[in-house]
Amino acid sequence: MRSTGTHHRHRRRSTDRSTQAIVLSLPAALVVGLLFVVPLALLVWMSMTDWPLLGEPSFVGLAQYDAILDDPLFLDAIWFTLRYTLITTVLLTAVALGLALLVQQTRFGSGFLRTAFFLPAAMGLAVASLLWFALYSNEVGPLSDLLATLGLVDEPVNWLGTPDGALWSTVLMVIWRFAGFYMIILLTGLQAIPDQVYEAARIDGAGWWRTFTGITVPLLRPTLALVLVLSVTGSLLAFEQFYVLTGGGPDNSTVTVVSTIFRQAFTLFDLSWAAAMSVVVLIALVLANIVQLSLIRKGDES
Amino acid sequence: MRENTFGHRLGAVLAAALLTTACTSGDVGDADAETGQTLTLWTRAATEAQTRAFVDTYNDLGRNTVELTVVPNDTYLQQVATAAGGRSLPDLLGADVVYARNFIRHGFYTDLGDRLAETDLLDELAPAHLDAATADGAQYAVPHTLDLSLIFYNKVLYREAGLDPERPPTSLPEMMEHAEAISALGDGISGTYFGGNCPGCLLFTLWPMVWADGGEILTPDGTASAMDSETIGPILQTYRDAYAEGLAPESAAQENGISWLQPFAQGTVGVAPLGSTMLRLMPEHEGLEIGVAPIRGMDGGESTFVGGDVLGITATSTKTAAAWDFLSWTLTEDVQREVLTSGGDVSVRTDIAPTDGTDPHLRTFHQVVDLGRVPTAVNFGATFNDPQGPWLQFARAAIFGPDPVDTTIAEHRPRLDSALDVAG
Numbered sequence: 158m159r160s161t162g163t164h165h166r167h168r169r170r171s172t173d174r175s176t177q178a179i180v181l182s183l184p185a186a187l188v189v190g191l192l193f194v195v196p197l198a199l200l201v202w203m204s205m206t207d208w209p210l211l212g213e214p215s216f217v218g219l220a221q222y223d224a225i226l227d228d229p230l231f232l233d234a235i236w237f238t239l240r241y242t243l244i245t246t247v248l249l250t251a252v253a254l255g256l257a258l259l260v261q262q263t264r265f266g267s268g269f270l271r272t273a274f275f276l277p278a279a280m281g282l283a284v285a286s287l288l289w290f291a292l293y294s295n296e297v298g299p300l301s302d303l304l305a306t307l308g309l310v311d312e313p314v315n316w317l318g319t320p321d322g323a324l325w326s327t328v329l330m331v332i333w334r335f336a337g338f339y340m341i342i343l344l345t346g347l348q349a350i351p352d353q354v355y356e357a358a359r360i361d362g363a364g365w366w367r368t369f370t371g372i373t374v375p376l377l378r379p380t381l382a383l384v385l386v387l388s389v390t391g392s393l394l395a396f397e398q399f400y401v402l403t404g405g406g407p408d409n410s411t412v413t414v415v416s417t418i419f420r421q422a423f424t425l426f427d428l429s430w431a432a433a434m435s436v437v438v439l440i441a442l443v444l445a446n447i448v449q450l451s452l453i454r455k456g457d458e459s
Numbered sequence: 460m461r462e463n464t465f466g467h468r469l470g471a472v473l474a475a476a477l478l479t480t481a482c483t484s485g486d487v488g489d490a491d492a493e494t495g496q497t498l499t500l501w502t503r504a505a506t507e508a509q510t511r512a513f514v515d516t517y518n519d520l521g522r523n524t525v526e527l528t529v530v531p532n533d534t535y536l537q538q539v540a541t542a543a544g545g546r547s548l549p550d551l552l553g554a555d556v557v558y559a560r561n562f563i564r565h566g567f568y569t570d571l572g573d574r575l576a577e578t579d580l581l582d583e584l585a586p587a588h589l590d591a592a593t594a595d596g597a598q599y600a601v602p603h604t605l606d607l608s609l610i611f612y613n614k615v616l617y618r619e620a621g622l623d624p625e626r627p628p629t630s631l632p633e634m635m636e637h638a639e640a641i642s643a644l645g646d647g648i649s650g651t652y653f654g655g656n657c658p659g660c661l662l663f664t665l666w667p668m669v670w671a672d673g674g675e676i677l678t679p680d681g682t683a684s685a686m687d688s689e690t691i692g693p694i695l696q697t698y699r700d701a702y703a704e705g706l707a708p709e710s711a712a713q714e715n716g717i718s719w720l721q722p723f724a725q726g727t728v729g730v731a732p733l734g735s736t737m738l739r740l741m742p743e744h745e746g747l748e749i750g751v752a753p754i755r756g757m758d759g760g761e762s763t764f765v766g767g768d769v770l771g772i773t774a775t776s777t778k779t780a781a782a783w784d785f786l787s788w789t790l791t792e793d794v795q796r797e798v799l800t801s802g803g804d805v806s807v808r809t810d811i812a813p814t815d816g817t818d819p820h821l822r823t824f825h826q827v828v829d830l831g832r833v834p835t836a837v838n839f840g841a842t843f844n845d846p847q848g849p850w851l852q853f854a855r856a857a858i859f860g861p862d863p864v865d866t867t868i869a870e871h872r873p874r875l876d877s878a879l880d881v882a883g
Contacts, residue, residue, distance in 0.1 A: 209565065210567075211774065230847060296718070318713045404715065408852060408855060416847075417847075420845070420847055422540070423537035424840065424845050425845075426561075
């Protein structure tokens with residue numbers, strides 16, 4: 158009898174607790190549902206209809222997805238975006254790690270340097286792009302004059318006028334804008350590495366490079382992984398920097414995937430095609446992140 | 460107290476709902492009054508000076524209040540699309556005349572045919588613009604401003620180069636000869652200039668050269684390209700040679716339209732086709748004395764691109780009577796004189812002819828407007844104005860690319876055709 162009573166009471170308490178849990182999580186569920194699930198469902202529905210700006214949509218099934226694969230601009234944009242992602246991620250991670258190592262030790266001036274490197278990250282990406290657009294302009298910008306005064310170039314540099322120039326000028330701006338932000342993330346990772354480990358390495362007679370490859374990098378791996386995921390995802394979704402700096406030019410050489418979605422929706426008024434493109438990009442991003450995270454986990458186990 | 464408030468609110472909501480129903484079902488409700496309304500009007504930045512002058516003059520009358528929103532040219536389509544998707548279009552919507560067909564196709568505008576039929580306006584307004592805003596016999600918008608492409612030349616530089624400042628070029632090859640003479644002045648002076656990375660600038664200035672000698676750009680229904688190596692070929696070749704010879708500054712290849720008129724306004728460019736509405740924006744100075752002349756073709760024919768904007772009432776507006784009050788007012792003879800011609804712009808009415816006292820530039824504008832064309836195509840924006848569209852790729856390949864012009868035309872024409880094809 159007694160045990161049954163306890164059991165009963167226990168069960169009632171656990172029922173109470175789970176009801177309580179459901180009630181407590183309701184607001185969060187509601188927010189996720191309203192802000193994520195509903196728009197996502199709407200997006201998928203939109204991609205399978207012919208969706209006019211004014212008037213009633215009509216169901217067309219997967220026809221839009223078929224058409225996307227025949228769009229050369231979208232396919233070229235995929236390759237360009239992948240290329241940009243690779244370049245940006247490698248360079249950005251390297252520069253950010255370099256900066257983090259530079260300001261890792263607390264010594265005279267390191268606080269100032271940390272702040273200086275981080276400052277660009279406090280600026281909106283569109284604003285930063287506009288700033289650099291002016292810097293790159295040979296009419297009003299000082300960059301070409303500066304290089305000429307230093308004797309590095311003979312004539313004004315055509316920053317954004319050639320396909321390669323446009324890509325690398327944008328990469329340079331993006332590194333300037335994001336390196337400080339990733340530096341801070343890496344710095345927290347660096348400072349979590351116990352001093353004793355470094356001391357032990359020093360006692361064992363390890364040089365700087367040996368310490369870096371043998372201790373810093375392995376122990377920094379989770380932080381580096383975070384930086385990689387952020388950089389890859391951000392670069393795959395690149396839009397503002399190219400919209401402002403190059404407008405996709407010259408000769409469509411810097412059109413990113415998101416640019417084509419934007420063009421399809423807002424220049425060509427083709428909302429359902431843009432929705433289908435977005436679904437494709439979403440699936441690709443989810444897959445990319447699954448791959449990256451599983452690689453990181455695999456590394457953790459070994 | 461709480462319940463009381465709730466009751467009040469419920470009552471208010473119900474009353475509002477009833478009112479809305481009454482207004483939409485009734486023929487004449489308060490919301491459809493001709494006066495006492497606040498109207499919203501959107502226009503792109505290119506037309507700001509003219510539209511603002513209309514709006515300010517109208518608001519002073521006290522009949523209705525028009526609230527003007529000016530949208531940057533490059534983002535106009537995006538803003539309109541977003542507003543249409545959210546059912547929040549303004550009452551009055553301006554459109555670059557070449558976009559009119561597309562806006563009509565998306566159902567943005569309401570038919571003005573019956574209201575126009577009660578006036579004599581249809582006989583008096585610029586026919587090319589009226590035509591561009593017509594679909595299936597319905598008239599969806601009316602001319603708002605005209606922007607004509609013409610040759611602008613700097614008389615100061617003409618004199619310095621030993622050219623006669625009263626003799627503008629009479630053919631495209633002659634324009635480039637003048638440009639060559641002026642280029643020879645050196646010292647940062649260029650013979651000519653053009654928007655080599657600006658799809659709108661290129662079509663606005665190059666197409667009249669094709670029309671001038673009887674060529675066509677588009678098929679009559681605007682669903683395919685009619686360009687070939689005989690019509691546009693020699694024109695693109697002339698520009699290609701001119702750029703290769705350095706008659707235009709190197710930066711012309713990157714000019715995306717933002718600073719298109721700057722070099723000419725500064726007085727460092729000899730002769731170039733530009734737009735009539737830019738005249739207001741370029742005050743003359745020591746180094747700049749402006750002459751205007753019709754755009755000429757290879758053989759010396761004249762033509763112009765009749766650009767500019769049309770204005771219509773949106774299909775979602777609930778204040779059509781008041782909106783029509785504004786629209787019809789802008790088209791009256793007195794207002795056209797007061798707002799447009801007195802400021803140096805061409806009237807959208809064909810019955811306002813220049814008189815002896817008319818400014819000579821405006822006189823030239825009037826002279827070319829009858830020769831001009833408004834090309835129309837449903838997919839005009841996507842094909843020609845879009846920086847990612849096929850026209851800019853084509854024109855840039857022809858002027859700056861490695862292949863000969865003929866090869867480029869043959870290669871790019873199918874892309875233009877498929878972009879223009881409405882069914883595809």
